[in-house]
Amino acid sequence: MQSELKSPVTIFVALLRGINVGGKNLISMSSLKASFERIGFKDVSTYINSGNILFKAKGDDARKLERKIERMLSREYKLGCKVVVRSFSEMEKLVTGLPKTWNGGKRWKYNVVFLSHSIDSRKILDGLHPKSDIEQVVYRPGVLLWSALTSGLTRSTMLKLSSQKIYQDMTVRNLNTTKKLYELMKKMSETRDRRV
Numbered sequence: 424m425q426s427e428l429k430s431p432v433t434i435f436v437a438l439l440r441g442i443n444v445g446g447k448n449l450i451s452m453s454s455l456k457a458s459f460e461r462i463g464f465k466d467v468s469t470y471i472n473s474g475n476i477l478f479k480a481k482g483d484d485a486r487k488l489e490r491k492i493e494r495m496l497s498r499e500y501k502l503g504c505k506v507v508v509r510s511f512s513e514m515e516k517l518v519t520g521l522p523k524t525w526n527g528g529k530r531w532k533y534n535v536v537f538l539s540h541s542i543d544s545r546k547i548l549d550g551l552h553p554k555s556d557i558e559q560v561v562y563r564p565g566v567l568l569w570s571a572l573t574s575g576l577t578r579s580t581m582l583k584l585s586s587q588k589i590y591q592d593m594t595v596r597n598l599n600t601t602k603k604l605y606e607l608m609k610k611m612s613e614t615r616d617r618r619v
Contacts, residue, residue: 432465432479434511434611436604437492438537439474440504440594450474450500462495466611470604475596477607485510486540507537507594509565511608517566518605525570525598532576533598536567542592550589553580567593 437459442450452469455476459467464478480488485508496502509517517535525533538547545562553560557575561568571579584590596604 431483432481433483434477434479434608435485435488435508436514436608437474437476437478437488438507438509438594438596439476439492439496440506440591442472442474442504450502458495458499459492462491468607470607471600473600474594475600475604477604477611479611483510489540505539505592505594507539509537511612513565514601514605514608517563518602520563521598522561522568522570525568530572530574532571532573534569534581534595535598535601536569536581537594537596538565538567539592542589547589551580551584554578 439455452472455474456467456469459476459478464480467476467478469476488508489506492506492508493504496504496506543565547567548560548562551560553569554575558569558571558579558581560581569581571581576582584593
């Protein structure tokens with residue numbers, strides 16, 4: 424019992440890049456859930472079919488967890504995709520700090536671009552040149568917040584980003600998915616708190 428107190432359990436979400444997109448890297452979420460359980464994660468669940476896995480793990484080293492998950496994906500699924508792991512506290516800070524203008528209006532598209540730690544820096548904005556008449560890009564630690572007029576999506580600078588090498592170190596979730604993942608993590612946290 425004392426060893427459990429020394430190693431606190433943390434709630435995480437793993438965001439897998441490029442899973443089940445355009446008929447490529449097809450993995451069933453039930454298979455992925457089983458794989459996460461096999462490598463020692465607890466209370467594993469998935470959300471939609473695009474590689475969002477919620478789980479509990481001891482400790483708080485997200486980089487170590489990313490490497491562990493990437494090794495498993497390579498071994499079990501022959502996939503070399505990047506994984507971004509965020510803790511509940513990181514997701515809470517992100518979602519509660521979203522711009523007030525991100526209200527889900529139909530004229531705008533809102534995406535959260537999660538950055539791998541290898542490219543996580545404000546300097547990432549230096550290579551981007553958003554078109555201020557149709558889009559806005561804001562850096563926050565760990566993410567780029569990108570909003571664009573739906574009428575201008577085909578002209579957006581962020582659309583061109585997908586052809587650059589740096590894009591391999593990012594994974595994108597829309598506003599609704601990001602908020603839902605936070606809500607699910609919050610529910611996991613409340614369940615844990617009731618047990619203590």
